[in-house]
Amino acid sequence: MSSGRFLLKLLGGTDAGHLRRWVNLWPPFLGMGIRVKHIASDMKSIDVEMKLRWWNANYVGTQFGGSLFAMTDPFYMLMLMGNLGREYIVWDKAATIRYRKPGRGTVRAEFRLSDAQIDDVREKLQTLSKYEPVFTVEVKDEQGTVIAEVEKVLHIRRKEERTKDAPSRAETKE
Numbered sequence: 001m002s003s004g005r006f007l008l009k010l011l012g013g014t015d016a017g018h019l020r021r022w023v024n025l026w027p028p029f030l031g032m033g034i035r036v037k038h039i040a041s042d043m044k045s046i047d048v049e050m051k052l053r054w055w056n057a058n059y060v061g062t063q064f065g066g067s068l069f070a071m072t073d074p075f076y077m078l079m080l081m082g083n084l085g086r087e088y089i090v091w092d093k094a095a096t097i098r099y100r101k102p103g104r105g106t107v108r109a110e111f112r113l114s115d116a117q118i119d120d121v122r123e124k125l126q127t128l129s130k131y132e133p134v135f136t137v138e139v140k141d142e143q144g145t146v147i148a149e150v151e152k153v154l155h156i157r158r159k160e161e162r163t164k165d166a167p168s169r170a171e172t173k174e
Contacts, residue, residue: 016041023074032056032067037108043082046075046111052104063103063147068139069095072150075111076135080154083118087159088125093132094153101147109139109150121156130157 016039023029023036033056038047050056050063050071058064073092080090117133124131132155139148 016043028070032064032070034067034071043079044113044115046079047108048072048075048111049106049108051106060102063107065097065099065148068099068103068107068148069097069150071107072097072109072111072137072139072152075109076113076137076152077154079111079113080118080121080156083113084121084156088121089155089157089159091155092152093155096151098149099147100149101141101145103139103141103147105142107139107141107147109137111137125156125158130155132156 020036020039023039029035032050033053034048034050036046036048038045040046048071050067052063056064056067072095077090077092081088084090121131121133132153135152135154137150137152138146139150141147
């Protein structure tokens with residue numbers, strides 16, 4: 001099985017459409033009106049949008065900043081998990097958002113992961129115990145104007161190989 005299919009299998013699906021439906025039904029996204037519009041079968045591109053609704057608007061009638069931040073949350077982590085495979089641990093570590101303009105309608109974010117970025121992670125982890133790359137995504141309005149920029153810091157490391165003689169976590173807690 002290709003590493004890009006690992007996450008799909010983990011979630012019980014066989015294709016990116018299944019993962020897209022699963023993520024769209026995730027309660028935080030469902031409640032904020034965040035919709036995943038596309039997930040590439042190789043998990044290297046994901047497109048997300050959010051329409052402005054009364055329930056995700058702030059007190060001045062524009063997109064609520066927390067929802068803009070949330071629409072960028074798990075995707076680089078999921079994309080790297082899917083492409084690196086089971087021998088790696090991937091976590092979101094930190095994120096920052098810089099608001100550029102108010103969001104007054106439908107907003108979109110496009111997440112892209114290149115082969116070079118994936119190769120860079122694998123290469124770095126040949127000599128480092130952990131790697132914390134930074135990914136940037138722009139949230140744009142319907143005219144293509146950037147309304148927010150989000151930087152995501154991920155924590156990535158190889159899973160430790162456990163030998164036959166190494167104690168399990170349960171054994172070390174006793």
